[in-house]
Amino acid sequence: MSTLTVIEAVREAMAEEMRRDERVFIFGEDVGRRGGVFLASKGFIDEFGPARVMDTPLAEACIAGVAVGAAMAGMRPIAEVQFADFVWPIVNQIIGEAARARYGTKSKVSVPLVVRSPYGGQVRGGLFHSQSVEAYFAHTPGLKVVAPVTPYDVKGLLKAAIRDEDPVVFLEHKRTYRSVRGEVPDEDYVLPIGLADVKRPGTHASIITYGLTLHYALQAADKLAGEGVEVEVVDLRTLKPLDAQTVLASVRKTSRALVVHEDNISLGVGAEVAALIAEHAFEALDAPVMRVAGPDIPAMPFAPTLEAAFMPTAEKIEAALRRLLAY
């Protein structure tokens, strides 16, 4: 076991897969000599050389287009979009092409591609460095969307994503890069995409969450545990495909569900989770499904007070849990 931060887990996962499979290469802005803005590929250019760690122009459409083509031709690209806020130019290549290639060719063509991108707020990134983009991609059949936030999960799932035969959008919450550390086995391992994980068992209520808010949810649950209330915390980890079984099993046990995420509240992953619960666990519910999420405003505000107002926090989650438990 080693103790790593999330960014170190990202780095180890990519390095191990590049050593394991020479078809894997990294492609993005500043990933080469600079080692990436968050230093995810620090030192890679020295170990793997400029042919496998390639700096690109500031043109995300180019990154995605080259990566999709390379994947179709048998390579295994890891395309880095420096910030999720810059992801819009890749949408045509990823949603319009990569997600449909297998479907449109009767499985003759697959696109084993990973798009890595840091996302999320609470970093004073303002309008253009804080956005959550998962719902746009999770809505698209043909894509897998993964968003783990512990070093163990990040490493195991990123390695699984790189080995996957189909396109995976791998979202890393940038607030967790250095603020979350944890144990990671030294041996080679991967975690299956598509399974949620109960990060904290409990009996009185379930929080279903993913991303940075997992850590806030655990803080809130720990706080209530001091009052004899045991809250179960389910980390979705994979947003597409969603692990309905784990979510429903938890809700059937506790009869109360709080859905938490940082992304805007409407029409997102949380709405899908709430719909699943209403559809399949209606008769297990003893309270309405409640939600804590970012508000429906166009972007993360820059002013610290406004960013704080936007973000779900442990305190907001605790207050919602109290309302849920009192229902």
Add this chain to the structure above:
Amino acid sequence: MQTIINLPHVGESVTEGVIGKWLAAPGQRLRRYDPLVEVVTDKVSMEVPSPFTGVLTSLLVQEGDTVPMGQPICEMDVEGGAPADTAALRPPSPPAEAPAAPAAAPAPAPLPPAAPVARTFEFLDSVRAVGPTGSGEGGQGRPDALQDAARAASASQTPSPAPVSAPAPVSAAGGPWLSPLVRNLVRLHGVDVNGLSGTGLRGRITKADVERYLEQVRRHGVGGGPAQPIARAPKPALDPAVESSRMQMTPLRRTIAEHMARASREIPAAWTLVEVDCSGLVAARAAHRQALESNGGTGTYLPFTAWCVAGALRAHPRLNARWEDEGTTLMHRVHLGIAASTEAGLIVPVVHDADRLGILDLARAIRTVTDAARVGKLTLEQVRGGTFTLNNTGALGSVASVPIINHPQAAILATEAMLKRPVVVAGDAIAVRPMMNLCLTFDHRICDGAEAAAFLQDVRQRIQGLSAETRLG
């Protein structure tokens, strides 16, 4: 490769399990998810599947062993790639909840660890956020000294739950509004919601309220408050280093042991059971509880059942008898033993001439002797001369028991837990009624089944004849 398999953590504060049964033998080849071992915990018994495909090479623990979660239980020669050292695996989900097949992964992947007992990661709130650092050679991180201010602002803006004072929601049918879950629970267990008080929002009846009520019923009979608080001896701490240890033999324990052994050895005991509809008993007790308690008596069901039993014993003297070498001796007075569980053990104080007492006096007499038993202040007189024993096993949640006769008496009667059940009533209608089993063990030397059954029917009819109008005097 040889791999040690650990007992998986199953979460939920379970720290150890007992190896129930090995479902595979050493030398056997197992595929991943094949049944490996049955493990019994204080919560559940479950089948633990093999975490890998390979050959089971040796068992490290035996059936019946108690093993802490996470400890090695067996060794496997695992086929294919090297598994991670975390050989923990999820306990099996209920069939309906089986996890979806994981997306095709090219290498054998260990399953994610079960719900961690100790978290293997931590969120360091104090670590400076990684903001956009600017790109290009030598890009610098932005100053983010305002982080702390943002966090402080966030904490101060926590919304607090709004006070609520609106009336409780009401269903279209007029009763209290029930969530689908609570409605099902109520239907399933035949609970009368009008007797429940809700602790939810605006007095709503929650799942927890129903469960609390059912638990109460299970322990004390229908809707009753705490009937007989039962003192329990604290669990002795067991020294794991020692194989076994002898408990100190108390005089009471020795007496119980001798009586029980003698009764078992000498008495050819027979057993029978009848079901009693307790609607009248419930009504009688509800009507008179306050009077009984304000008179210094117990407000439970016991004085009512004791009154019925004492009356029936008068009418069936062969149940109020003892066997001696010369034959049956009928006892002319009814001295009713009341089995009481105390910290020291079972003790049977006696209410003398119980058949001459009304319900009010019985309630007080029972209260006096059982209280004395609990605090260890019984006089010799209060334990002497019993001619028949009444055992309220229902207080322990039992629905049927086979009591051992209190030697040398002729019989012992157990009143079991009162539970609401569907029963067929007049006109072939189905109704929900509080039902109770009466279990009788009798000495077949003294009387035969017909007499015992007649006595039991008499008790039953007396209990079913109770009502709110039953007189206490």
